[in-house]
Amino acid sequence: xxxxEHAVSADxxxxxxxxxxxxxxxxxxxxxxxxxxxxxxxxxxPSGCGKSTLLRVxxxxxxxxxxEMKVAGVTPHEAREKQLYGMAxxxxxxxxxxxxxxNVELPLELQGWDKDKRKSRAMxxxxxxxxxxxxxxxxxxxxxxxQQRVAIARSLAVDPPLLLMDEPFGALDEMTRERMQNELxxxxxxxxxxxxxxTHSIPEAVYLxxxxxxxxxxxxxxxxxxxxxxxxxxDEDTRESDAFYESVTAVREALRGHVGGAGMRARVGEV
Amino acid sequence: xxxxxxxxLKFVWPPVLIALAFxxxxxxxxxxxxxxxxxxxxxSLIAQNFFxxxxxxxxxxxxxxxxxxxxxxxxxxxxxxxxxxxxxxxVVNNLVTPLAAGLAAVPIIALTPIxxxxxxITSRTPRVLVTAIIVFFPMFVNVTRxxxxxxxxxxxxxxxxxxxxxxxxxxxxxPNAIPFFFTGMKVAAPLAVIAALVAEYFGxxxxxxxxxxxxxxxxxxxxxxxAYVVAAIITxxxxxxxxxxxxxxxxxxxxxxxxx
Numbered sequence: 395x396x397x398x399e400h401a402v403s404a405d406x407x408x409x410x411x412x413x414x415x416x417x418x419x420x421x422x423x424x425x426x427x428x429x430x431x432x433x434x435x436x437x438x439x440p441s442g443c444g445k446s447t448l449l450r451v452x453x454x455x456x457x458x459x460x461x462e463m464k465v466a467g468v469t470p471h472e473a474r475e476k477q478l479y480g481m482a483x484x485x486x487x488x489x490x491x492x493x494x495x496x497n498v499e500l501p502l503e504l505q506g507w508d509k510d511k512r513k514s515r516a517m518x519x520x521x522x523x524x525x526x527x528x529x530x531x532x533x534x535x536x537x538x539x540x541q542q543r544v545a546i547a548r549s550l551a552v553d554p555p556l557l558l559m560d561e562p563f564g565a566l567d568e569m570t571r572e573r574m575q576n577e578l579x580x581x582x583x584x585x586x587x588x589x590x591x592x593t594h595s596i597p598e599a600v601y602l603x604x605x606x607x608x609x610x611x612x613x614x615x616x617x618x619x620x621x622x623x624x625x626x627x628x629d630e631d632t633r634e635s636d637a638f639y640e641s642v643t644a645v646r647e648a649l650r651g652h653v654g655g656a657g658m659r660a661r662v663g664e665v
Numbered sequence: 666x667x668x669x670x671x672x673x674l675k676f677v678w679p680p681v682l683i684a685l686a687f688x689x690x691x692x693x694x695x696x697x698x699x700x701x702x703x704x705x706x707x708x709s710l711i712a713q714n715f716f717x718x719x720x721x722x723x724x725x726x727x728x729x730x731x732x733x734x735x736x737x738x739x740x741x742x743x744x745x746x747x748x749x750x751x752x753x754x755x756v757v758n759n760l761v762t763p764l765a766a767g768l769a770a771v772p773i774i775a776l777t778p779i780x781x782x783x784x785x786i787t788s789r790t791p792r793v794l795v796t797a798i799i800v801f802f803p804m805f806v807n808v809t810r811x812x813x814x815x816x817x818x819x820x821x822x823x824x825x826x827x828x829x830x831x832x833x834x835x836x837x838x839x840p841n842a843i844p845f846f847f848t849g850m851k852v853a854a855p856l857a858v859i860a861a862l863v864a865e866y867f868g869x870x871x872x873x874x875x876x877x878x879x880x881x882x883x884x885x886x887x888x889x890x891x892a893y894v895v896a897a898i899i900t901x902x903x904x905x906x907x908x909x910x911x912x913x914x915x916x917x918x919x920x921x922x923x924x925x
Contacts, residue, residue, distance in 0.1 A: 453825055474827050481825040487818045490918040491840040500836070501826045534918055558825075 401588035407461035420613035436599035444614020480549030486541035488533035495529040519547040539570040618648040714892035733861035736796020744804025752812040807849030811842025854904040
């Protein structure tokens with residue numbers, strides 16, 4: 395490598411559960427992937443394709459069985475210790491016993507920030523996700539979309555260069571979801587973060603990403619990488635543009651190619 | 666505010682009316698059928714005894730209430746400590762429920778005479794001990810469950826934020842267990858009063874509700890015996906209501922829809 399550090403680089407990464415046992419499952423097979431600094435990558439595929447597992451390997455929530463994973467040039471373990479990434483999940487996972495502001499402060503608290511600095515940083519982030527007015531509310535008083543915005547603010551708290559998002563909008567209704575996507579694009583513009591985003595929505599992946607990584611199950615592997623040539627300034631009109639539909643079609647075909655192929659084989663096998 | 670009060674009164678009236686109707690029917694039954702006090706004393710007779718010697722009622726309830734409170738405090742403390750250890754050493758995950766069920770079946774009250782011999786019968790200690798043992802189980806089981814039943818995603822979140830195990834206990838597991846603690850307390854607090862009262866049946870100082878219910882009944886003072894029962898009910902209710910009030914005050918998020 396030419397001294398240029400990738401936000402994430404996976405080199406022949408395998409993840410095998412219960413290796414050597416009868417119930418062995420290959421969740422990831424020989425994954426090669428690089429995410430450039432500042433790039434927005436989506437991982438898409440049917441359930442069981444290993445997209446969440448790949449994200450969890452990046453986050454050091456689970457180990458790779460084989461191969462090398464690097465996050466900002468260091469191991470996922472070091473990246474986690476140095477808080478080089480922030481993470482958001484499908485569930486907001488807010489703590490009911492803390493106010494919205496103190497939920498956002500949590501990662502800073504764990505890093506030993508002092509109280510005043512914590513508070514001003516949390517307020518700054520709540521400003522960014524437009525929830526400053528709700529700082530002293532409790533999480534249960536907020537709608538699902540608002541809770542997820544708090545979770546995103548929390549993932550940005552320590553100002554990590556990388557955001558890992560595991561279907562963060564998966565539990566939201568379509569309208570809220572599209573608003574959240576616009577917010578995420580805006581936040582990305584403002585902060586310049588690298589983002590790895592897991593989803594199973596094709597339009598969502600296309601709308602947000604620079605590249606869409608298409609994955610396929612049994613064994614979980616990358617089957618295609620579709621670049622999305624929509625530029626950096628995207629808004630509601632982008633969703634109606636021809637280029638958008640073309641990219642959606644490209645991703646859909648990439649998905650169908652492999653999924654359909656496997657289905658065909660299975661059907662032939664039955665006959 | 667006034668509207669909130671009106672709302673609350675709507676919930677208060679029905680049970681009050683039912684209680685009054687019940688007492689009225691009871692009184693009517695006793696008078697009409699001329700039922701003797703040793704079978705069933707009339708509410709008026711019980712009230713007469715209760716209010717006629719209210720200072721004695723208070724003093725007696727205070728004595729048993731103190732035993733119950735001490736037992737509750739020690740039993741709760743032991744339950745919490747054991748729950749923390751159980752969570753820390755991870756042995757109990759599947760052990761807690763069967764263990765607690767098995768031990769809960771031991772008639773601990775029946776140990777009172779033995780404890781009376783082990784400790785001084787003239788002291789409060791054996792009764793406090795029995796109460797503490799009885800309180801221990803609901804507290805241990807509930808608090809352990811609260812420490813263990815944390816949303817997996819919250820644990821992953823803590824890990825992603827590089828939280829150390831001790832920090833996870835302090836910032837996630839313990840706060841998560843607080844609603845469970847109160848669930849345990851709502852069972853344990855009235856139970857403590859009953860345990861303290863029943864433990865008095867096995868000898869020792871005679872100043873408590875249990876002792877005086879027994880001795881009043883033995884002296885055919887049935888109205889008085891029942892007045893002490895009323896005092897015991899009130900004591901148990903006070904224990905329960907204090908727990909409910911503290912719960913509402915400290916954990917307003919329980920009973921709400923949990924945030925996802």
